[in-house]
Amino acid sequence: MTAIKHALQRDIFTPNDERLLSIVNVCKAGKKKRNCFLCATVTTERPVQVNVVKVKKSDKGDFYKRQTAWALRDLAVVDAKDAVKENPEFDLHFDKVYKWVASSAVEKNTFISCIWKLNQRYLRKKIDFINVSSQLLEELPKVAEESVPSGENQSVAGGDEEAVDEYQELNAREEQDIEIMMEGCEYAISNAEAFAEKLSRELQVLDGANIQSIMASEKQVNILMKLLDEALKEVDQIELKLSSYEEMLQSVKEQMDQISESNHLIHLSNTNNVKLLSEIEFLVNHMDLAKGHIKALQEGDLTSSRGIEACTNAADALLQCMNVALRPGHDMLHAVKQQQQRFSDLREQFARRLASHLNSVFVQQGHDQSSTLAQHSVELTLPNHHPFHRDLLRYAKLMEWLKNTDYGKYEGLTKNYMDYLSRLYEREIKDFFEVAKIKMTGTTKEGKKFATLPRKESAVKQETESLHGSSGKLTGSTSSLNKLSVQSSGNRRSQSSSLLDMGNMSASDLDVADRTKFDKIFEQVLSELEPLCLAEQDFISKFFKLQQHQSISGTTTNETEEMDGGNLSRSYVSGVPQPVSSEKDMIRQMMTKIFRCIEPELNNLIALGDKIDSFNSLYMLVKMSHHVWTAQNVDPASFLSTTLGNVLVTVKRNFDKCISNQMKQMDEVKISKKSKVGILPFVAEFEEFAALAESIFKNAERRGDLDKAYIKLIRAVFISVEKVANESQKTPRDVVMMENFHHIFATLSRLKISCLEAEKKEAKLKYTEHLQSYVVYSLGQPLEKLNHFFEGVEARVAQGIREEEVSYQLAFNKQELRKVIKEYPGKEVKKGLDNLYKKVDKHLCEEENLLQVVWHSMQDEFIRQYKHFEGLIARCYPGSGITMEFTIQDILDYCSSIAQSH
Numbered sequence: 098m099t100a101i102k103h104a105l106q107r108d109i110f111t112p113n114d115e116r117l118l119s120i121v122n123v124c125k126a127g128k129k130k131r132n133c134f135l136c137a138t139v140t141t142e143r144p145v146q147v148n149v150v151k152v153k154k155s156d157k158g159d160f161y162k163r164q165t166a167w168a169l170r171d172l173a174v175v176d177a178k179d180a181v182k183e184n185p186e187f188d189l190h191f192d193k194v195y196k197w198v199a200s201s202a203v204e205k206n207t208f209i210s211c212i213w214k215l216n217q218r219y220l221r222k223k224i225d226f227i228n229v230s231s232q233l234l235e236e237l238p239k240v241a242e243e244s245v246p247s248g249e250n251q252s253v254a255g256g257d258e259e260a261v262d263e264y265q266e267l268n269a270r271e272e273q274d275i276e277i278m279m280e281g282c283e284y285a286i287s288n289a290e291a292f293a294e295k296l297s298r299e300l301q302v303l304d305g306a307n308i309q310s311i312m313a314s315e316k317q318v319n320i321l322m323k324l325l326d327e328a329l330k331e332v333d334q335i336e337l338k339l340s341s342y343e344e345m346l347q348s349v350k351e352q353m354d355q356i357s358e359s360n361h362l363i364h365l366s367n368t369n370n371v372k373l374l375s376e377i378e379f380l381v382n383h384m385d386l387a388k389g390h391i392k393a394l395q396e397g398d399l400t401s402s403r404g405i406e407a408c409t410n411a412a413d414a415l416l417q418c419m420n421v422a423l424r425p426g427h428d429m430l431h432a433v434k435q436q437q438q439r440f441s442d443l444r445e446q447f448a449r450r451l452a453s454h455l456n457s458v459f460v461q462q463g464h465d466q467s468s469t470l471a472q473h474s475v476e477l478t479l480p481n482h483h484p485f486h487r488d489l490l491r492y493a494k495l496m497e498w499l500k501n502t503d504y505g506k507y508e509g510l511t512k513n514y515m516d517y518l519s520r521l522y523e524r525e526i527k528d529f530f531e532v533a534k535i536k537m538t539g540t541t542k543e544g545k546k547f548a549t550l551p552r553k554e555s556a557v558k559q560e561t562e563s564l565h566g567s568s569g570k571l572t573g574s575t576s577s578l579n580k581l582s583v584q585s586s587g588n589r590r591s592q593s594s595s596l597l598d599m600g601n602m603s604a605s606d607l608d609v610a611d612r613t614k615f616d617k618i619f620e621q622v623l624s625e626l627e628p629l630c631l632a633e634q635d636f637i638s639k640f641f642k643l644q645q646h647q648s649i650s651g652t653t654t655n656e657t658e659e660m661d662g663g664n665l666s667r668s669y670v671s672g673v674p675q676p677v678s679s680e681k682d683m684i685r686q687m688m689t690k691i692f693r694c695i696e697p698e699l700n701n702l703i704a705l706g707d708k709i710d711s712f713n714s715l716y717m718l719v720k721m722s723h724h725v726w727t728a729q730n731v732d733p734a735s736f737l738s739t740t741l742g743n744v745l746v747t748v749k750r751n752f753d754k755c756i757s758n759q760m761k762q763m764d765e766v767k768i769s770k771k772s773k774v775g776i777l778p779f780v781a782e783f784e785e786f787a788a789l790a791e792s793i794f795k796n797a798e799r800r801g802d803l804d805k806a807y808i809k810l811i812r813a814v815f816i817s818v819e820k821v822a823n824e825s826q827k828t829p830r831d832v833v834m835m836e837n838f839h840h841i842f843a844t845l846s847r848l849k850i851s852c853l854e855a856e857k858k859e860a861k862l863k864y865t866e867h868l869q870s871y872v873v874y875s876l877g878q879p880l881e882k883l884n885h886f887f888e889g890v891e892a893r894v895a896q897g898i899r900e901e902e903v904s905y906q907l908a909f910n911k912q913e914l915r916k917v918i919k920e921y922p923g924k925e926v927k928k929g930l931d932n933l934y935k936k937v938d939k940h941l942c943e944e945e946n947l948l949q950v951v952w953h954s955m956q957d958e959f960i961r962q963y964k965h966f967e968g969l970i971a972r973c974y975p976g977s978g979i980t981m982e983f984t985i986q987d988i989l990d991y992c993s994s995i996a997q998s999h
Contacts, residue, residue, distance in 0.1 A: 098120065098122070098204075101120070101134070102117060102120050104161070105117055105120065105134070105136065105152060105161060108160065108161065109152060109161060109162075109163055110136075110138055110150075114140055114141045114142060115138045115139065115140055115141065115148070116138060116139055116140075116141060117136055117137075117138050118137045118138065118139060118211055118215070119136070119137040119207060119208050119211035119212075120134055120135070120136050120137075120208070121134065121135050121199050121200075121204045121205060121207070121208035122134055122199065122200040122204060123135055123197040123198060123199050123200070124197070124198055125195075125196065125197065125198070126186060126196040126197065126198050127196070131153075132154070132200075133151055133152060133153040133154070133164070134151070134152045134153075134161075135149060135150070135151060135152075135197065135208065136149070136150045136151075136152055137149060137169075137208065137211045137212060137215060138150055139215070139219075145219060146168065147168070147169035147170075147215050147219050147220070148166050148167065148168055148169060149166070149167045149169060149172065149189070149212075150163060150165070150166045150167075151163075151164045151165040151166070152164065167189075167191045169212070169215060169216070169219070169220060169224075170220055170222065171191050171192065172189060172190065172191055172212075172224050173190045173191070173224065173225065174188070174189075174190035174224070174225045174226075174227060175187065175188075175189060175190075175209060175212060175213075175224055175225070175226045175227070175229070176188035176189075176190070176227050176228055177205070177209060177226070177227070177228040177229040177230075178228050179228055180228050180229055180230045180231070181230070183202040184202060185198050185199040185200070185201060185202050185205055186198050186199075187199065187205055187209065206233060209226070209229060209233075210233065212224070213226060213234060376424070376427075379424070380427065380430075380432075380433065383417075383418065383421040384418050384421060384433065384436050384437075385418075386414060386415060386418050386440070386443075387414070389407075389411070390410070390411035390414045390415065391411070391443065393407040393408050393410070393411035394408065394411045394412065394415065394443050394446070394447040395443070395446065395447075397411065399450070399451065399454045399492075400454075402491060405491050405492065405495070408447070408451075408495065409494045409495055409498075411447075412447065412494075412495060412498045413494075413498065415440060415443060415444060415447075416498060416501065416502060418440055419437070419440045419441075419444065419502075444502055444503065445503070448499055448502065448503040448506050449506070451492075451495055451499060451506075452499070452506045452509065452510055455492060455496075455510055456510065456513050458488075458489065459513055459514055459517045459518070460517060462485050462517070462521070476532070477529070477532050477533055477536060477618065477621050477622070477625070478529075478625060479525060479526070479529050479625045479626070479629050480525055482629075482632065482633065482636075483632065486632065486636040486640075489636070489640055490636070490639060490640060492640070493639055493640050493642070496510070496640055496641060496642060497642040500641070500642055507641075511641060511687065515687055515690045515691055518633075518691050519690055519691045519692075519693060522691055522692060522694070523693075523694045526626075526692070526694050526695060526698055527694060527698065529622075529625065530622070530698045530701070530702055533618055533621075533622050533702060534702065534705055536614075536618050537614075537615055537618055537702075537705060537706065537709065538705075538709070611710070612710065612712065612713065612716065612789075615706060615709070615710070615713050615716060616716040616720070619702075619706065619713075619716060619717055619720055620720050622699075622702065623720060623721070623724045623741075626695060626699075627724060627727075627728070627737065630688070630692060630695075630736065630737040630740075631731075631737060633688065633691065633692070634684060634688055634735065634736060634737070637684055637687055637688070638684060641683075641687075643680040643681070643683055643684050681734065684736070685734070685735070685736050685739070688735075688736035688737075689736060692736065692740070695740055696740050696743060696744060699740075699744045700744065700747055703717055703744065703747055703748055703751065707751045707755075711751070711754075711755040711758070712755070712786075712789065714748060714751040714752040714754075714755050715752065715789070715790055715793045715794070715803075716793055717748045717751070717752075718745075718748050718749060718752050718799055718802065719793055719794055719797045719799065721741065721744060721745045721748050722745060722797065722798045722799040723797070723798060724741055725738065725741045725742050725745050726798050728741055729742075749802065752802065752806070753806075756806045756809055756810060759779075759786075759810065759813075760809060760810065760813040762779075763779045763813050763814065763816075763817040764813070764816075764817065764820075766778075766779065766817060766821065768821050768824060768825060769827075773827050773828040773939075773940065773942065774821060774822075774825050774827070774828045774832075774833050774942075775828075775836065775942030776836060776837060776840050776942060777817070777818060777821055777833075777837055779814060779817060780814060780818065780837050780840055780841060781840070783810060783811070783814050783841075783844070784840070784844040786810070787807070787844065787845075787848050787850065788848060790803055790806075790807075791848055791850070804852040807850060807852055807853055808852065808853070808856075811841075811853055811856045812856075814841065815856075815859075815860075818833070818834065818837045818838065818841075819834070821833060822834045822837075828940055829871065829874075829940055830867075831867040831868075831870045831871035831874065832867075832871060832940045832941060834863060834864075834867040835864055835867040835868045835871055835947070835951075836941065836942060836947060838860045838861075838863040838864040838867065839860075839864040839868075839947060841856075841860040842857060842860040842861045842864055845857040845860065868950075868951065868954060869954070869958075871951070872951065872954045872955050872958045873958060875933060875936070875937065875955060876933075876955055876958050876959055876962065880921055880926070880929070880962075882917050882920060882921075883917055883918070883920075883921055883966065884962075886909070886913070886914065886917045887965075887966055887969055889908065889909060890903055890909055890969055890973055891969070893906060893909065894973075900972045900973045901972070901973065901975060903973040903974075904973060904974050904977070909973075911974055911977050911979060914970070914974065914977075914979055915979060918979065918981060918982060919982070921981075921982065921983075922982045922983070923982060923983040923987050923991075926983050926987075926988075926991065927991040927994075927995070930959075930991050930992065930995055931995050933955070934952060934995045934996070937951055937952065937955070949996070952992065952996055955992075956988070956989070956992040959988055959992075960985055960988055960989075963981065963985060963988060964985075966981065967980075967981065
């Protein structure tokens with residue numbers, strides 16, 4: 098039990114700062130015997146806490162683990178079960194009653210006695226001990242009192258605890274020393290008295306040696322005292338000599354102090370001289386401008402490359418001298434103020450001379466460039482400004498210097514440049530667009546028909562109507578279409594010739610070559626404008642030192658008006674002056690002022706192209722979209738991108754207007770009451786429009802706009818076809834629907850337009866439905882009485898009469914059936930089919946070539962009806978032997994011979 102107690106103390110309680118006082122091996126009463134230990138412990142720290150801990154052996158090994166702990170203050174009753182007889186059972190009353198059985202009565206009594214002691218010492222609340230032998234509780238205090246030393250007032254439990262406290266374990270070194278000593282005396286264990294006597298003798302020997310050592314050292318102490326006395330005498334003599342030396346050196350010290358003060362003054366003077374020299378050198382090095390630079394600024398040649406380079410170097414040197422960071426106090430020096438004033442005069446003089454020279458260059462450029470305009474008047478090209486830009490870029494560094502030193506003159510130069518160049522570009526661009534208009538219309542410059550010379554308003558209106566009446570190949574003349582009805586294809590050709598006689602420009606006059614020519618001219622116009630604008634913008638950025646690629650707030654050209662006052666630091670948004678957000682805005686403003694005529698001229702050219710042929714809007718939409726996309730990839734906020742974007746909006750409006758006009762004219766179409774309809778003009782013209790659009794919009798960026806237009810047009814075509822079919826009197830409705838939707842389906846299948854897949858399926862469905870409807874309606878006429886007879890038979894069956902009883906009906910007996918069948922011998926049937934073929938041929942048009950398709954469908958439908966009649970005869974007149982007077986083979990022969998004869 099002792100070994101277990103030490104193991105529990107080491108493994109469980111020592112890590113928790115607890116001390117184990119008592120232990121009992123127990124198991125629970127009345128249950129399967131599973132042993133555990135109840136331990137009485139106290140903490141080593143104040144205030145002391147007393148606990149009863151249940152420790153159990155682990156299932157996985159031989160070590161113990163702490164399972165449950167109760168505070169001793171929570172213990173109410175200790176029941177020993179029997180105070181007379183030895184009984185290992187006992188109860189502990191905590192929050193509930195715990196019944197235990199100890200391994201022996203002795204262990205139980207020892208544990209209960211420890212609990213009694215701890216209760217007496219630490220708890221104010223006393224625990225009830227019942228069924229405990231009074232003799233056991235009386236003996237415990239006596240034993241405790243005997244163990245307490247006399248003269249000390251301690252309790253029983255206190256004495257036991259202090260006895261435990263006096264015991265200390267030996268450390269490793271002490272154990273090692275004891276083991277060595279005991280090895281030297283093998284009899285130490287067997288004869289303790291002899292071992293003690295030996296230790297006593299050794300201690301006496303050691304004490305004697307200590308006393309002798311003390312007595313021997315007394316002589317040496319006396320000798321040491323004598324030596325100390327002699328040393329003190331020597332020290333006194335040395336002090337006397339030092340005093341005499343100090344008196345001698347006092348006069349020397351005074352002289353050295355005077356020399357030190359003189360040296361300090363000399364050093365201070367030298368330091369001041371060095372600092373003064375440094376300040377003078379700083380001013381001379383940083384504020385002295387070479388005579389060569391001064392001469393270059395005053396008289397330098399601004400026309401030659403060498404002179405420009407010398408002026409540039411001199412201007413940079415002057416700027417460095419003026420921008421030098423003066424030290425505190427320098428600006429109060431008269432020489433510095435005088436030098437700064439000289440620099441200011443030089444700067445003002447050179448800035449004035451530079452601005453005057455550049456203004457002369459701008460004016461000369463305008464005159465030189467004007468002389469070359471005649472060379473480009475007959476060609477669709479714009480003059481090249483690269484030589485002018487190359488010459489001016491030599492002054493770029495001087496412009497940057499002027500921008501940093503005199504912004505007023507820099508701003509004035511900028512305004513003058515815009516004024517001169519805007520007039521020059523306006524002349525060049527207007528002449529360029531005049532040449533483009535001449536090439537588009539095919540007229541000479543003197544005899545051109547379009548908006549270059551002023552005309553009366555009525556004449557302009559008349560020309561606009563004659564040109565804008567053409568809505569492409571779809572519509573022909575607008576004014577004529579409102580008066581004329583829709584004719585067959587032969588009538589349309591005669592109508593076109595009559596329109597030409599009337600002098601109106603119709604879509605049939607414009608062939609693919611004309612549109613291709615317009616497309617090339619428009620592309621060339623854009624291709625010439627784009628590099629011109631980009632080159633000018635790049636030059637402005639480099640020459641005027643403006644950053645192009647700076648993040649800015651997006652303001653468009655539409656928001657910025659012309660800079661009439663030349664103030665580049667302000668822009669005008671909705672008439673209210675606003676500060677320019679960045680240098681990129683300044684570039685856009687300058688470009689807007691210089692090229693202010695580009696957007697109006699482009700809009701005039703677009704209007705002219707739309708007057709010539711509204712289908713030109715397709716070409717313009719594709720070309721303009723491509724150039725806008727290219728410009729936005731370079732710089733989305735540039736002048737070129739914004740201007741082309743604005744023009745693209747106009748082109749898109751013209752395109753939408755073209756589509757709307759065609760839809761409106763479809764809605765207003767009228768048909769002739771005297772001739773068959775055939776393929777409607779707008780259906781055939783939609784085919785031409787789609788084929789042309791597909792060729793134009795191949796791989797185009799604005800495919801979505803065309804797809805939307807397709808959907809609008811095809812829906813309008815569907816609605817107009819149904820409207821014309823409903824109004825048709827000469828041609829059956831089903832024929833109009835069948836032929837036109839077949840043509841639409843064939844067109845969409847050939848062009849493979851992905852966005853019209855649903856409309857293609859719808860067209861096929863409508864074509865099939867109306868073909869079937871027309872066939873069924875037409876076949877009711879050759880065997881009309883037979884059809885009526887069997888319709889009556891089916892009606893009787895539907896009313897509930899059994900099929901085999903129909904022959905007993907008076908109106909539908911066998912005699913009536915034979916009578917009706919006799920009216921349709923093979924000859925009559927063939928005659929009826931021949932008449933039907935002629936009527937179908939009369940209804941259908943030659944353009945769509947659907948006669949054989951319809952005739953084959955009628956043949957199949959006739960055979961189906963024949964089989965249906967044969968079935969009704971077999972079911973309703975069984976065993977009568979009644980049959981038709983012609984067979985299916987006869988029907989096939991009749992249809993084939995009729996088709997071949999026609």
